[in-house]
Every structure is written in structure tokens, then in C-alpha cells.
Amino acid sequence: MTQRTLGITILALLFLGAVAIPFTGNGYILSLFYTSALFTGLAYGWNIISGYAGYLSFGQITFFGIGAYIVAIGTTRFHAPWYLCALVAGVFCAALAVPMGWLMLRLKGPFFALGMLGLAQSLRISTDLIPWTGGADGIYLPPGSNGVQVYYWTLAVLILAIVLTATIDRNAFGLRLRALREDERAAGTLGVDTTTTKVKAFILSAIIPALLGGGYAWYLTYVEPSSIYSTEIELQTVAMAILGGMGTLWGPFVGGILMSQISQALSTKFPQTHLMIFGALVVALLLALPRGIVPTVVDKLQGKRKPPEPEPAPLAQTEVVT
Amino acid sequence: MHLELVVQLVINGLLLGGVFALAALGLNIIFGVTRIVNLAHGQLIILTALICSTLFQRFNITPLEVLPLAVIAGMGVGTVLERTLLRRLPEHQQTAETTSLLITFGVSYFLIGLSLAIFTGDFRSVGYLTSSWTIGGVDIAKAQFLAFALALFLAAILAVLLRSTPVGRALRAASQNVDGARACGIDIDQMRTLSFTLGIGIAAAAGCLLSMIYAYNPDTGSQFTLIAFSIVVLGGRGSYAGSVLGAALLGLAVSFVGFYGNTHLGSMMPYVVFILVLLFRPQGILGKAVA
Amino acid sequence: MSALLEIDHVSRSFGGLRAVNDVSFTVGEGEIVSIIGPNGAGKTTLFNVISGLFPPSSGDVRFCGKSLVGMPTHRIAQSGIGRTYQVVRPFIRLSVIDNVAVGALAHAPNYRTARKVAAEILDMVEIGHLAETPASSLTLTQRKRVEIARALATRPKLLLLDEVMAGLNPTEVDRMCGFILGLREHGIAAVGSIEHLMRFVMKISDRIIVLDFGRKIAEGTPKEIASHPDVIAAYFGSPLET
Numbered sequence: 001m002t003q004r005t006l007g008i009t010i011l012a013l014l015f016l017g018a019v020a021i022p023f024t025g026n027g028y029i030l031s032l033f034y035t036s037a038l039f040t041g042l043a044y045g046w047n048i049i050s051g052y053a054g055y056l057s058f059g060q061i062t063f064f065g066i067g068a069y070i071v072a073i074g075t076t077r078f079h080a081p082w083y084l085c086a087l088v089a090g091v092f093c094a095a096l097a098v099p100m101g102w103l104m105l106r107l108k109g110p111f112f113a114l115g116m117l118g119l120a121q122s123l124r125i126s127t128d129l130i131p132w133t134g135g136a137d138g139i140y141l142p143p144g145s146n147g148v149q150v151y152y153w154t155l156a157v158l159i160l161a162i163v164l165t166a167t168i169d170r171n172a173f174g175l176r177l178r179a180l181r182e183d184e185r186a187a188g189t190l191g192v193d194t195t196t197t198k199v200k201a202f203i204l205s206a207i208i209p210a211l212l213g214g215g216y217a218w219y220l221t222y223v224e225p226s227s228i229y230s231t232e233i234e235l236q237t238v239a240m241a242i243l244g245g246m247g248t249l250w251g252p253f254v255g256g257i258l259m260s261q262i263s264q265a266l267s268t269k270f271p272q273t274h275l276m277i278f279g280a281l282v283v284a285l286l287l288a289l290p291r292g293i294v295p296t297v298v299d300k301l302q303g304k305r306k307p308p309e310p311e312p313a314p315l316a317q318t319e320v321v322t
Numbered sequence: 323m324h325l326e327l328v329v330q331l332v333i334n335g336l337l338l339g340g341v342f343a344l345a346a347l348g349l350n351i352i353f354g355v356t357r358i359v360n361l362a363h364g365q366l367i368i369l370t371a372l373i374c375s376t377l378f379q380r381f382n383i384t385p386l387e388v389l390p391l392a393v394i395a396g397m398g399v400g401t402v403l404e405r406t407l408l409r410r411l412p413e414h415q416q417t418a419e420t421t422s423l424l425i426t427f428g429v430s431y432f433l434i435g436l437s438l439a440i441f442t443g444d445f446r447s448v449g450y451l452t453s454s455w456t457i458g459g460v461d462i463a464k465a466q467f468l469a470f471a472l473a474l475f476l477a478a479i480l481a482v483l484l485r486s487t488p489v490g491r492a493l494r495a496a497s498q499n500v501d502g503a504r505a506c507g508i509d510i511d512q513m514r515t516l517s518f519t520l521g522i523g524i525a526a527a528a529g530c531l532l533s534m535i536y537a538y539n540p541d542t543g544s545q546f547t548l549i550a551f552s553i554v555v556l557g558g559r560g561s562y563a564g565s566v567l568g569a570a571l572l573g574l575a576v577s578f579v580g581f582y583g584n585t586h587l588g589s590m591m592p593y594v595v596f597i598l599v600l601l602f603r604p605q606g607i608l609g610k611a612v613a
Numbered sequence: 614m615s616a617l618l619e620i621d622h623v624s625r626s627f628g629g630l631r632a633v634n635d636v637s638f639t640v641g642e643g644e645i646v647s648i649i650g651p652n653g654a655g656k657t658t659l660f661n662v663i664s665g666l667f668p669p670s671s672g673d674v675r676f677c678g679k680s681l682v683g684m685p686t687h688r689i690a691q692s693g694i695g696r697t698y699q700v701v702r703p704f705i706r707l708s709v710i711d712n713v714a715v716g717a718l719a720h721a722p723n724y725r726t727a728r729k730v731a732a733e734i735l736d737m738v739e740i741g742h743l744a745e746t747p748a749s750s751l752t753l754t755q756r757k758r759v760e761i762a763r764a765l766a767t768r769p770k771l772l773l774l775d776e777v778m779a780g781l782n783p784t785e786v787d788r789m790c791g792f793i794l795g796l797r798e799h800g801i802a803a804v805g806s807i808e809h810l811m812r813f814v815m816k817i818s819d820r821i822i823v824l825d826f827g828r829k830i831a832e833g834t835p836k837e838i839a840s841h842p843d844v845i846a847a848y849f850g851s852p853l854e855t
Contacts, residue, residue: 056423058361107600109419110359111555115600118548118593128586172724175707179715182704188686189664189696191719191767195685231541235431242424247706276435283428287407290421417705 018155022148030147032264034219037154038212040256042233043241044161045208050238051247052168053201054181055105059116061234062123063093063206065225067213072139072223073132079142083153086214093210094203101202102195124229138224141217150219157211162253164204169249177201178247232275236263239282245292254293330460331577337463339566339573340470341528341535345546346553346565347476348524353551354497354560355517358408358422362430363525364546368538369437370396370529375446378533384450385530386468396526397519403429404518409511430543437540447537465534472531476524477566484562493517497560552596558606567607616675617642617802618663618694618771623672624827625658632658634827635672640771640804643797647814648806650824651847656806657699659824660773664696665689676771691719695769699776699806701756703748703763710735710744712759716766727766734762738792753780761792765801772796774805778813786810790817815839823847 021033042064050056067089074085100119107115128135168174179187180194188194217223236259244255262281266274289296349363370392374385407425451465484490495503496513504510532538532546553572557564572595580588599606618640625633633655640646648656662669665686674681681689690696695716703712713731714724721727735741738758743751748759757777764772774793778786790813796803807814814821815835823831823838825847831838838844 056420103601110423111600113423114548114551115597117544118596121545121548122590122593125586125589129584170724172718172727175711175715175724176718178707179704182706183702185666186698186702187715189690190716190763191687191690192715193687231544238427239431273435273439276432276439279428279432279435282431283425286425286428
């Protein structure tokens with residue numbers, strides 16, 4: 001069995017396993033898998049703009065929150081089915097991401113990161129000012145919430161995100177993204193339309209959390225600013241993606257799944273201090289494996305790098321006449 | 323009648339600015355020299371405030387009494403932070419920026435957890451110096467005034483330090499041109515550590531004073547990081563006078579918008595200002611234009 | 614030969630500083646033009662204006678008759694101006710072939726085609742064997758070749774080479790000169806900026822343009838420049854004693 005067939009088999013088994021979970025009838029296990037799928041999906045969404053494009057964002061929760069609120073409002077005010085609202089949320093956030101990305105992506109590095117953080121904070125604070133959101137009181141969604149439905153929805157979005165990332169990882173768009181991540185100026189003078197490319201990445205990174213947020217609202221059956229625009233969710237998403245390996249195909253997967261389990265285990269064992277331990281773990285792992293788990297493991301598996309090549313032969317063509 | 327109101331709003335704004343300036347000064351020193359955005363800055367301020375609130379509640383020790391110790395502790399924490407976590411950064415400028423952002427992010431995460439574990443999610447405040455002086459029909463809140471005065475004092479001392487002492491000049495050189503400074507024999511590593519020592523020390527002072535002014539809980543940290551950074555950007559990176567000026571302006575904006583508009587709109591001002599400045603005048607008020 | 618590139622009274626100021634001051638010249642197809650001048654003479658700024666990193670404060674830059682002012686950087690690259698940088702910086706976390714493929718994407722419709730083009734170019738500059746090597750483990754000379762390969766992949770009609778000799782030892786300089794001369798055979802014009810290494814500038818240039826403090830102080834064939842009093846004054850401070 002070749003490596004590729006083995007990989008596909010494992011993925012297929014995982015997929016089947018994931019799909020079968022609701023049939024166990026165990027609510028606790030379902031919630032465990034739901035949370036893992038949710039965070040892994042969020043990590044994939046974050047990974048596109050932050051990992052591949054190199055624009056670290058601490059505010060992707062913005063789209064997550066908007067998605068949640070659109071579902072909340074859509075199901076209560078318009079009596080629309082929740083998944084339809086979630087799709088609308090996806091489209092809405094994609095459209096929103098165009099002007100937002102065009103504006104915000106002018107900022108570099110820490111400025112962009114904090115700018116996005118500021119955006120998320122602003123939205124949380126200003127929920128009171130936006131009509132229909134129920135302000136600080138929040139919105140109670142109509143009954144009929146089915147954890148299983150949301151789980152499958154989230155799983156579907158996760159798979160979509162993985163397929164999307166797999167495509168980006170080896171196509172022209174992805175190469176342009178990585179080029180502008182490494183050196184935006186040089187990419188420009190080599191013909192890469194950096195503005196359009198990074199805005200596209202921003203759009204993709206907006207759609208995924210929007211769809212996931214929509215599902216989350218239906219899962220919680222209640223939305224209010226601080227639990228939806230949650231710092232903790234943002235922190236965990238970022239932590240999982242970077243620890244797994246930013247800018248890689250399987251980094252968010254490993255980070256998401258692994259860190260979800262650790263996070264769950266910690267919160268059960270150490271209910272008071274789990275956040276602190278997780279935070280310390282994040283710092284420790286960042287120092288030990290700065291590039292994340294996946295790249296480090298891949299490097300180890302490929303063995304030591306060959307020593308640098310000796311000087312190349314002279315460039316042929318015309319010799320300078322002395 | 324209306325004039326009195328405006329004057330009150332101006333006073334409130336300026337005093338608020340003083341509070342903001344304290345938060346910003348520390349961040350500015352660190353960012354100016356090392357180009358590291360300390361995402362954990364606000365969290366450290368809040369942690370100090372939380373400690374002050376517990377000391378006041380349990381042992382009746384006022385934040386003013388805690389202040390000198392807090393500053394020393396803060397300086398210690400800053401030194402340790404820089405030495406242990408931020409020392410070995412990759413050479414490539416962009417990767418270094420990303421890595422330091424992620425590390426301070428991790429530290430902030432840890433501190434949130436630590437604060438929640440010790441102090442729980444309840445909002446706290448220190449009920450000390452909560453009264454105001456009334457001069458000519460205008461109220462001047464005591465705690466805020468103290469913060470304002472301290473901010474001006476610190477900014478003035480910093481200005482003197484940076485201009486007249488060899489260490490100060492070395493610090494300025496390091497923040498303006500790393501390679502040039504190195505060529506002049508300045509120990510860049512020492513300067514980086516010094517910037518953190520000073521920066522976190524000031525953050526601790528800010529925390530003590532803020533403990534009496536606001537109500538806060540462990541989640542409030544990022545708000546302060548943002549406010550601080552907003553001011554650094556508004557005033558111009560590396561310009562301490564700019565930070566004070568920027569803080570004053572921001573304070574006025576929050577005060578006026580908060581009154582005439584809505585408290586929520588008021589609290590959004592730091593973010594609004596941040597984004598507007600970055601998009602339309604990235605060098606800030608007193609900073610030099612970026613090439 | 615028709616004028617490929619026209620620099621028409623270009624000036625560029627930063628705040629109060631005039632980095633480029635009313636510079637005009639043309640470059641024809643396949644020509645090799647060297648821009649020489651001491652450090653700070655405005656060479657790199659001029660290149661930045663041409664490749665569209667920022668617009669001129671005044672004046673016009675025309676390529677194949679069309680004005681480049683206001684055109685976004687990537688479109689200037691796509692119209693046929695390639696550029697290398699003085700401080701050579703490949704896309705560090707990408708492989709060598711991916712580095713070059715980025716340039717190829719300027720005209721290639723997809724990644725696979727881009728890689729093919731990239732592989733050919735790598736062979737042309739004789740680092741084909743380094744294709745899958747990460748750019749982070751290259752020596753300076755190798756990096757320079759990647760830098761050039763990247764720019765070549767965009768199928769330029771004109772190549773801007775900014776201090777391309779920097780950091781090379783005499784043998785490598787030799788090879789680089791050979792390479793630049795070889796560009797002519799592929800119909801690619803070259804404009805190189807250089808601070809010293811006059812012997813080689815004299816040998817390979819069709820024309821030389823001399824900048825000093827942002828102004829063009831001389832233009833001509835190598836022979837004319839070698840005896841030009843202003844050039845000698847700029848480089849040596851005063852006319853040489855004869």
C-alpha cells in the first residue's frame with residue numbers, strides 16, 4: 001500500500017467514524033466531537049488569511065459572531081430555517097469581507113492583527129446599538145434545535161475547509177499567497193496582484209467562521225455578545241492553528257483535534273485553572289516548536305537536510321573578452 | 323450653563339487621557355525600541371489592578387501604598403519576560419514580528435487564565451480616592467487626577483532621561499536605527515531588556531492607579547492593550563510627547579462622544595481612532611512620515 | 614532601434630530631499646545600459662519609480678510607448694519589466710523552483726505550467742539541481758541566481774538589475790558579466806545600477822549614465838564617459854592631473 005493510499009484510507013476511516021458518532025446516542029460524546037470539529041474548522045478558516053497569506057488576525061471572531069447573529073435573527077424574526085440563515089450569513093460575510101479586506105489589509109503585521117481585534121471588540125460593544133440583536137439581553141432562538149443537525153453541518157463545513165485548503169496548498173492562488181506572505185514587495189514586482197490575492201484570501205477566511213457561527217447559534221439556542229464574540233474562542237482558534245502549524249494543510253487539523261482534546265481534558269480535570277495551564281502550554285510549545293507540530297514532524301521524517309550544494313558551474317554564454 | 327458642561331467634559335476627557343497615557347507610555351517604550359507589540363501589556367495592567375483590589379479588600383492597603391512595590395515588581399517581570407521569552411528571535415524581520423506577536427499572545431492567554439483562576443470573573447474595583455474636588459463648579463475626580471499627574475510626571479522624566487542621559491540616548495538610538503546603534507557600540511540586547519524593564523514597570527504603575535478608576539475583570543485586558551496601542555499609533559510611534567498628546571485627544575473624544583452620543587459609542591472611540599489613523603495618517607500626529 | 618524605455622524628466626522627492634532630480638534617458642531594445650554613481654546618487658530610487666513601487670513626483674516613465682505612471686506594480690511587471698533587488702531576498706520558506714514559478718505565473722495560466730517554465734529557467738542559470746531545495750539553505754551566489762531566475766520567469770523585455778554585482782568575488786563578477794551579455798541574445802534589454810567595478814561597466818555597457826546627487830551628470834559610450842571631466846570629478850573629487 002503506497003503512502004498516498006494509506007493516507008486516503010485513514011482519512012476515509014476518520015470520516016466514517018466522525019459521521020457515525022451521533023448514532024452512539026451519547027450526548028456527551030456528540031458535544032465533544034462537535035466542539036472538536038468546530039474549532040478545527042475555525043482553525044482552518046484562520047489559517048488561510050493568517051497562515052498562507054501571512055496576515056495574522058486576532059479578530060476572525062467578527063465573522064463568527066455575525067454568522068451567529070444572522071441565524072438568531074433569521075430564525076426568530078423571519079422564521080426561516082436555520083441552515084438557510086447560515087448560508088445567508090456566509091454570503092453576507094463574503095460580501096462584507098470585500099470592503100473590509102480592502103481597507104484592513106493595507107495594514108501590516110501587528111497593526112492588522114490589532115485592527116482586527118479592535119473590529120471584533122467594537123462589534124461586541126456596539127451590539128446594543130444594532131437593531132434586532134436584542135442588545136446585551138441577547139436572543140433566544142426558537143426550539144427545535146438538534147445537536148445532530150448542527151454536528152453534521154459543522155462537519156460538512158470542516159470538510160469544505162479542508163478541501164479548500166488542499167486546493168490552495170498546491171495551486172497558483174496558493175503560491176501567490178505564500179509569495180506575498182514572504183515578501184509582498186517582491187511578489188508585486190514579479191507580477192502578483194497582491195491586493196486582489198489577499199482580499200480573496202480574506203473572503204475565504206470570512207466565509208468559514210460565518211458558516212460555523214451560524215451553526216453555533218443553533219447549537220447554543222441563545223446568543224448574546226460576550227458568549228458569541230468570545231475572546232476565549234478566538235484565543236483557542238489561533239492557538240490551535242499556530243501550534244498545529246500555520247500555513248500548512250494538516251496543521252489546523254492536528255492542532256484543532258489535538259488541542260481540543262487537551263483543552264477538554266484540562267477543563268474537566270482542572271476546572272479552575274485549565275485556561276492558565278493551556279496558556280502556559282501554548283507559550284511552551286511556541287518556544288519549543290516555533291513552526292508548529294506538523295512542519296517539525298515532517299522535517300524529522302524527511303531526515304536531515306542535505307548539506308548546501310557546492311558552488312555552481314560557471315554560467316556559460318559569452319565570456320568577457322579580456 | 324452649557325459652558326460649564328463643556329468644561330466638565332474637557333476636564334473629564336483630559337483626566338481620562340491621563341489614565342490612557344499611562345497605559346500607552348509603557349507600550350510605546352517597548353514598541354519603540356524592539357518593534358514588539360506586547361499583546362500582554364493590557365493584561366499585565368489588569369493583573370496589577372486585580373492584585374491591588376484584593377490587597378485593598380483584604381488588608382486595607384491602598385493602591386498608592388502598593389505602587390512603589392508594584393513598579394519594582396513590574397520591572398522585574400519585564401526583565402524576566404524579555405530575557406526568557408523574547409530573546410531568541412529569528413533574524414528575518416517579518417518572522418520576528420510574527421513570532422513575537424504570537425509569544426506575547428501566548429503570555430496574554432496565560433495571564434488571562436491565571437487571573438481568572440485567582441480572581442474569578444467578577445468585576446472589581448478599589449473604592450479609594452473615589453471622590454472629587456469641586457473647583458468653580460467643575461468636578462475633578464481625585465484618582466483620575468492623580469493618574470493624569472503621574473502620567474505627565476513620567477512623560478517628563480522619560481523625556482529628560484532620553485535626552486540628557488547616556489542610557490537614554492542609547493535607548494533612543496536603538497529605537498531609531500538598530501544597526502547604526504550597534505555600530506556605535508551600543509549593546510542592543512541590553513537596550514531591549516531595558517525597554518521591557520521600563521515598559522512593564524510603568525504598566526504596573528498604571529495598573530495601581532487604574533484600579534481605583536475602573537471596574538475590571540480578567541477579560542478587560544485586551545481592551546487596554548488596544549487603547550494603549552491606539553494611542554501609540556495616534557501619537558506617533560516612538561514619540562512620547564505624541565503619546566501624551568494622543569492620549570489627551572482620545573480622552574476628549576471618548577468624553578464628548580460618550581456624552582453627546584452614547585456610552586457605547588464612547589467606548590468604541592479607541593478602535594475607531596486606531597483604524598482611522600492607521601489608514602489615513604499612519605505616522606500619527608507627531609511621528610515622522612514612513613518612507 | 615525604437616526606444617523601449619523612456620525616462621522623461623523624472624524627479625522624485627521624499628519630504629525635502631530630492632532623491633532623483635530631473636533625469637531623462639532612453640533605453641532601446643536589447644541595449645545594455647549601466648547607471649553608475651556613488652551611493653545615494655538615486656539609482657535605487659529611480660529603479661523603484663520605474664518598477665512602480667512609487668510614482669515620480671514629476672515627469673513620466675514610458676515603456677513601449679505607454680506611460681507607466683499610476684500603473685500598479687504587478688501590471689508593470691506583466692508588461693515586461695523585470696527587476697532584481699540589491700539585497701537579495703528569495704521567498705525564504707518556498708523551494709527554489711516555487712520561487713521562480715511565482716515569476717512564471719505572470720504569464721502562465723496555472724501552477725503546473727509555471728513550474729515547467731521555472732524548471733527551464735533554472736536550467737538556464739544552471740541551478741536546476743537545486744529545484745526542490747528550500748531557499749533558506751542557499752549560498753549568496755545561489756540566491757543571486759534565483760533572484761535573476763525569478764525575474765527572468767516573468768518574460769521581461771527589460772531587466773532592471775540593482776547592484777547585481779554586490780557581494781560577488783572577481784570570478785563571479787566575470788560570470789555575471791557573461792550572463793548580462795547573453796541577455797542580448799534573448800532580446801532582453803538590461804539596465805544595471807552599479808556603484809563601482811568600472812572595468813566591467815566599461816566592458817559590457819552599450820551606454821553609461823552617470824548620476825550624482827540625483828541628477829544626471831553625464832551620458833555616453835564607455836569611452837566618452839571615461840574621459841568626462843564631471844564624472845571624474847564626481848568620483849575622484851577633482852579632475853585628474855594629466
